[in-house]
Amino acid sequence: MAEAYIIDAVRxxxxxxxxxxxxxxTMHPEHLAATVFxxxxxxNHLNTAxxxxxxxxxxxxxxxxxxDIGRNAALxxxxxxxAGGVTLNRFCGxxxxxxxxxxxxxxxxxxxxxxxxxxxMLSYANYYGQKMREAGLGGGGMGTxxxxxQAKHPQSNQGVCADAIAAMEGISRGELEAFGVESQRRADxxxxxxxxxxxxxxxxxxxxxxxxxHEEYPRPDTTAEGLAQLKPAFAMFRDxxxxxxxxxxxxxxxxxxxxxxxxxIHHVGISSGVVDxxxxxxxxxxxxxxxxxxxxxxxxxxxxxxxxCPTLMLNAPVPAAKKVLAKAGLSKEDIDVWEINxxxxxxxxxxxxxxxxxRAKVNPNGGSIALxxxxxxxxxMLIGTALDELERTQGRYALITMCAAGGMxxxxxxxxx
Numbered sequence: 302m303a304e305a306y307i308i309d310a311v312r313x314x315x316x317x318x319x320x321x322x323x324x325x326x327t328m329h330p331e332h333l334a335a336t337v338f339x340x341x342x343x344x345n346h347l348n349t350a351x352x353x354x355x356x357x358x359x360x361x362x363x364x365x366x367x368x369d370i371g372r373n374a375a376l377x378x379x380x381x382x383x384a385g386g387v388t389l390n391r392f393c394g395x396x397x398x399x400x401x402x403x404x405x406x407x408x409x410x411x412x413x414x415x416x417x418x419x420x421x422m423l424s425y426a427n428y429y430g431q432k433m434r435e436a437g438l439g440g441g442g443m444g445t446x447x448x449x450x451q452a453k454h455p456q457s458n459q460g461v462c463a464d465a466i467a468a469m470e471g472i473s474r475g476e477l478e479a480f481g482v483e484s485q486r487r488a489d490x491x492x493x494x495x496x497x498x499x500x501x502x503x504x505x506x507x508x509x510x511x512x513x514x515h516e517e518y519p520r521p522d523t524t525a526e527g528l529a530q531l532k533p534a535f536a537m538f539r540d541x542x543x544x545x546x547x548x549x550x551x552x553x554x555x556x557x558x559x560x561x562x563x564x565x566i567h568h569v570g571i572s573s574g575v576v577d578x579x580x581x582x583x584x585x586x587x588x589x590x591x592x593x594x595x596x597x598x599x600x601x602x603x604x605x606x607x608x609x610c611p612t613l614m615l616n617a618p619v620p621a622a623k624k625v626l627a628k629a630g631l632s633k634e635d636i637d638v639w640e641i642n643x644x645x646x647x648x649x650x651x652x653x654x655x656x657x658x659x660r661a662k663v664n665p666n667g668g669s670i671a672l673x674x675x676x677x678x679x680x681x682m683l684i685g686t687a688l689d690e691l692e693r694t695q696g697r698y699a700l701i702t703m704c705a706a707g708g709m710x711x712x713x714x715x716x717x718x
Contacts, residue, residue, distance in 0.1 A: 304587045305407040306597035307715060310685030311340045312580035313504050315673040317517045318423035324513040325504065325577040326424035330359075330366040333504075334374035334420040337581040340502045341416060342378065345583055345595060349375075352384035353412035356403045358395025358419030358677035359388055361426035363433075370420065384416075390677075393644065394606075394705035395419050396580060397680025401604040401711055403584045408601070413589040419677030420579035427575070446544065454611045455553035457543070459706065460535030462614045463567045463645035465554050470651055474566040477646035478528040481571040481670050484643060488667025489521035496666055496693060500685040518574045518673040533565035534572065557612045571646035576673030580681035599688050602698065602714040603629035609708045615648050617710030618702045619655045625700065625712040633658065636714075637696030640683040642703030643668035665690055679703065684715065691717040 313336060317323035325333060334357065342349055357371030372386030391398040396419025403415035450456075457465075467477065491497060503514040539551035548556065551563050590597050605625035609617035618641055626632065639662055641652045653663055666686060669679060680703060687699035695717075702712035 302408050303410050305404040305584055305601040306590055307599040308583040308585055308595050308597055309345050310500055310582050310688055311337050311502050312500050312682045312685055313578045314501055314513050314516045315518050315576040315578045316513055318575035318577050320424045320428040323424050323577055330422045331370055331374045331377050334370050334579050335378035336504050337579045338375050338378035341581045341583045350381035350383045352414045352416055354415055355386035356399040356417045357388045358399040360392050360395050360676040364429040392706035393676050394703055394711040395677035397711040400582050400681055404601040407584055407586050413586045415584045416581055418581035418681035421676040421678050422577045423575050424577050455556050456611050457553045458538040458550040460567055461539050461550045463647050464565050465561050465563045467647045468561055468564055472647055472650055477571045478525055480646045480650050482523055482525050484667045484670040485523040488519050488671035491666035499689050518576050519671050528570040531568040531570050534568045536565035539563055567645050573644050573669035574673030576675050578675035578678045580678045582681050597718050599715040600718050602716050605712045607710055611708035614708045615704040617708055618652050618704050621702045621710035621712040625714055629714045636698050636700045638687045638690045638699035639663040640687045640701040642679055643670045644704050648704055
């Protein structure tokens with residue numbers, strides 16, 4: 302089997318995901334993705350005619366964000382027309398899965414150069430979805446409106462799932478708020494110390510004017526006292542019908558787990574932030590890198606995808622981590638950096654507890670609670686963040702994983718070279 306290498310990883314700063322408020326919200330979704338395509342090309346003097354494929358993830362595929370953004374954004378960025386492109390959807394795991402697929406094609410010997418990653422404009426997706434709902438046309442979303450599937454595998458609101466898992470695991474609101482405060486603290490340290498500078502690019506318009514050059518979402522002044530004053534965000538969803546005349550989101554969970562008493566506790570301070578962003582990874586074969594003078598930054602060690610209970614939806618990262626460790630022939634003690642997406646505080650907290658991990662090695666530079674979660678872009682962002690941290694600390698292995706709607710999780714292990 303051939304080896305796949307990460308040559309480079311780039312991302313935009315994360316912008317507040319609200320139309321008219323976030324700096325990136327004025328951009329066309331394809332233009333946003335094109336900014337990281339251009340950056341990965343220019344930083345590495347990449348001949349884009351050599352790109353075998355662009356494999357791209359987008360979750361909220363609606364309106365201007367529908368279609369094949371992987372292909373269109375590459376063309377927008379000025380890539381050679383020989384560079385094809387495909388766009389896929391694994392909800393939150395889309396960009397990480399795109400990277401896994403790209404690496405897999407190289408390891409299989411079918412490709413030599415792949416640009417992979419993902420983008421998401423939640424400002425646009427939420428705006429478009431609201432307009433669709435106002436027009437009585439539905440608003441898309443990440444759940445299922447299929448009554449046949451709901452009868453077999455009830456799928457609830459993700460925030461209600463997070464509250465249910467906290468209840469099942471006996472994890473208190475106070476413990477999750479402590480996690481949220483620490484995520485903000487770590488992100489603040491990382492930003493002030495410039496730990497993201499290698500990966501983060503400045504987003505500019507066609508005239509060269511700066512659109513965004515910094516993270517918009519973090520709240521470094523967050524305190525435990527402040528979080529304690531916030532109202533739970535998903536109480537209304539617990540008691541809301543999932544469809545007209547149907548069961549509530551809480552009842553969907555209780556259909557499978559009747560013993561669970563769902564107490565709303567998650568709020569904006571312990572849930573991932575709604576943001577816009579894009580991230581790209583340049584993957585090549587060993588032979589291509591050597592022939593073209595590219596210096597690899599990391600080697601792909603192993604990849605895995607796994608499904609878990611679709612009703613609880615958020616619990617797949619632990620089995621995904623175990624699966625990818627087994628494929629790599631490694632133990633948890635071998636991993637120097639863990640990146641688990643902070644979709645909700647309970648996801649990361651349960652991950653740490655279940656695997657009995659050293660907290661200092663998990664999301665050492667904060668996570669999506671502090672920085673925001675641009676859905677399909679988050680996975681490749683986490684890969685870049687993990688790689689930067691391995692280089693900063695001279696670590697060897699990093700494991701990256703995240704939950705995805707439908708009860709799934711992709712995972713990857715990389716090795717610094």
